[in-house]
Amino acid sequence: MAEETNIQEAFQAVMAANGDIPPKQQQVLAASLELFAQQGFANTTTKQIAQKAGVAEGTVYRRYKTKDELLAAVLAPFVTQVLPRLITEFAEGVVGRPYLTRHEMIQSIAEDRLAFIQKNGPILRILIREISVRTDLRSQFITHAGPLLQENLFPVLDRLKARGELVDWPDSRIAQFMIGTMLTELVRTLLVPEDIEKAIPTIIKFLEKGLAPD
Amino acid sequence: MAEETNIQEAFQAVMAANGDIPPKQQQVLAASLELFAQQGFANTTTKQIAQKAGVAEGTVYRRYKTKDELLAAVLAPFVTQVLPRLITEFAEGVVGRPYLTRHEMIQSIAEDRLAFIQKNGPILRILIREISVRTDLRSQFITHAGPLLQENLFPVLDRLKARGELVDWPDSRIAQFMIGTMLTELVRTLLVPEDIEKAIPTIIKFLEKGLAPD
Amino acid sequence: MAEETNIQEAFQAVMAANGDIPPKQQQVLAASLELFAQQGFANTTTKQIAQKAGVAEGTVYRRYKTKDELLAAVLAPFVTQVLPRLITEFAEGVVGRPYLTRHEMIQSIAEDRLAFIQKNGPILRILIREISVRTDLRSQFITHAGPLLQENLFPVLDRLKARGELVDWPDSRIAQFMIGTMLTELVRTLLVPEDIEKAIPTIIKFLEKGLAPD
Amino acid sequence: MAEETNIQEAFQAVMAANGDIPPKQQQVLAASLELFAQQGFANTTTKQIAQKAGVAEGTVYRRYKTKDELLAAVLAPFVTQVLPRLITEFAEGVVGRPYLTRHEMIQSIAEDRLAFIQKNGPILRILIREISVRTDLRSQFITHAGPLLQENLFPVLDRLKARGELVDWPDSRIAQFMIGTMLTELVRTLLVPEDIEKAIPTIIKFLEKGLAPD
DNA sequence: CATGAATGAGCTTTCATTCAT
DNA sequence: TATGAATGAAAGCTCATTCAT
Structure with a gap:
């Protein structure tokens, strides 16, 4: 399988x-x-x-002394280490490129991230489901993920916006569209078995156009 | 509240x-x-x-003779009646308009559907969560929702595509982006309390641009 | 049985x-x-x-939501109500008698209390055993029983001592001997089945002599 | 400590x-x-x-192949060797003294035994608790301790009674009072931290008076 | 001999479900 | 029809005991 x-x-x-x-x-x-x-x-x-x-x-x-601890053992390292590494790695990849285009940024994000989503689908599913049900996990996640985006993704977005490469919406909304669109693939694979690879170019184009300045 | x-x-x-x-x-x-x-x-x-x-x-x-029946009682009418009505109502609204623009369609969908998402957020949350866990519910959902989209949404998309109003991607992919983008609002309200109303114009613009022909 | x-x-x-x-x-x-x-x-x-x-x-x-609560349900009313009532009842019986003799006091205590021990042997066994094992129960017991003795038994002892009816030892020691001697009956019935009734006169005499002034 | x-x-x-x-x-x-x-x-x-x-x-x-064996390893030698030695040593100490007084006997017993109780408090606590719960241990204890008392203590008591030095109660009852009174110290130290040494003279006096002939 | 990971029987506790009132 | 005490299967968890290293 x-x-x-x-x-x-x-x-x-x-x-x-x-x-x-x-x-x-x-x-x-x-x-x-x-x-x-x-x-x-x-x-x-x-x-x-x-x-x-x-x-x-x-x-x-x-x-693991309780079943809850087992869940934590599955999720915690993912939230506190895998996810952060993913985001900071992206930042490192684009940080030294002052003339980054919207296309380059989105491609750079989407390709890695979609591969990541595919690989980590199961954990992501658990994470999303449990976040929607457990208040503690939710706040823990916000605490971890929020600053990471703010420090690594938002500055890049701001630079692009300043250069007229990106639509002038709040960073959090742009992030919402980018992440959300990629996660739709996670849902799609649940309903319709499909290879994520094939979707990548379309997703990139969709984001690129949708996030272009007016 | x-x-x-x-x-x-x-x-x-x-x-x-x-x-x-x-x-x-x-x-x-x-x-x-x-x-x-x-x-x-x-x-x-x-x-x-x-x-x-x-x-x-x-x-x-x-x-309700079992707890499962109670879940069915909450979800089934939603899936089999509320959701279908929503989709067919949309179709009725645009079916007699041969020169419908992309903007008009997306606006027509988004406005209604986002209001709907806001109103039905709780049920949608339950639905999404349980669909990801219950095979029977999943197939039941696909059986119901699939044809509905195919009969009501896809023809409209095809007409728009034929007139060069819409990007030439598979209907299912376009639907994925449209529905997915709207659902990101559901996730956002979970993490950051926010009024969905305010997001509507941005979402409409994002979709309109993202789904424009090249 | x-x-x-x-x-x-x-x-x-x-x-x-x-x-x-x-x-x-x-x-x-x-x-x-x-x-x-x-x-x-x-x-x-x-x-x-x-x-x-x-x-x-x-x-x-x-x-009773836990097994511990079940233990509490068995012991708590005994410690907080049965035991206090027993002690205050004794006080009421002797409080209006200014010329109470040592014999009268000991008889008054011993007869009631031994009957009580016989009746409540099982609970007393549980209480003693668990007190020796659970710190919380121990302090709870001391908190309840200590003041009761001090307010009800000790004043009576003091009056008797003042009138030369009772040996001049600390009240707590006298209480120790009185209660302890009665409880030996509890232990004895554990090892050798015996009717407590028969022991009462001997116990009374033993205490009466042992607690006489020099 | x-x-x-x-x-x-x-x-x-x-x-x-x-x-x-x-x-x-x-x-x-x-x-x-x-x-x-x-x-x-x-x-x-x-x-x-x-x-x-x-x-x-x-x-x-x-x-120790089981936890029960571990308990036995802690208790058995105490019951079968330490306790017997204690009792026979006492007998040896008084056996050659035809004119032993009540005071001398009680003092001789109490001093050694209270020191012993102090030293062996922990084991005694275990022993008493487990005897009250395990039938096998109880009968084993009765088998061992009963005859020992009968052979070593009771003859001494009988001699004293014959000489009018001791109240004429059954030997088992006298033993009950003597042993019981000493054990009250064990309970007292559980509830109120106290040095047993200080209690010895009072205990001796209490027993001496309580067990005097009428 | 000592170790400590692994075992599984059995314990406490939960909870969907039933049913006499 | 509504109630809520009672049920018991099954869940989470503990711990005496074993055994390969």
């Missing part, structure tokens, strides 16, 4: 951010990730996790 | 589509709607529903 | 102090009391309680 | 009676003793024991 491959990769990202973890615990984490993504956190039982991970139910609780 | 009003109105929509329902059952339905939207279906107990509805727990089960 | 009868009576005392409780919940309370006394709180499972009470396991949790 | 010292000494008593034990196992035994005394046997986990002993959880099981 292609689905499987995605999860493996998404799992790598979380693993990498989680330090040294013994193999059985990795299986637990991987199984949780997959099941949470498929069925949602609340609909997943620790028994299912244990079965899919091929371990005893008690093993699930060795490292 | 504005939130309250929204739910009341969203509730009206479901109510209207549900035929004659005794008052206590209406309270149950309204309470379910609100709680499912806030906390998610799986995190809501029938006890909470009963409390918020001001009835006994047994009463919750008088009309 | 005589044991049974005791528990029934001890149970009455707790019941009386607990307000209106539906029959099944009373069975739960009675079963808990008996099992906690026999096996200790920590060695008693909620399954055992449910079985002995003849109810489903869920029923155990209807009124 | 004085508490610590007590446990160390109590531990010595058990150690001495336990033959050669490797150091890690001694730490396990000492940790068990302390934790069982503080929190009760049932509320103590093997993990806690391992931590306090500074060994791995598996090590706890090297010598």
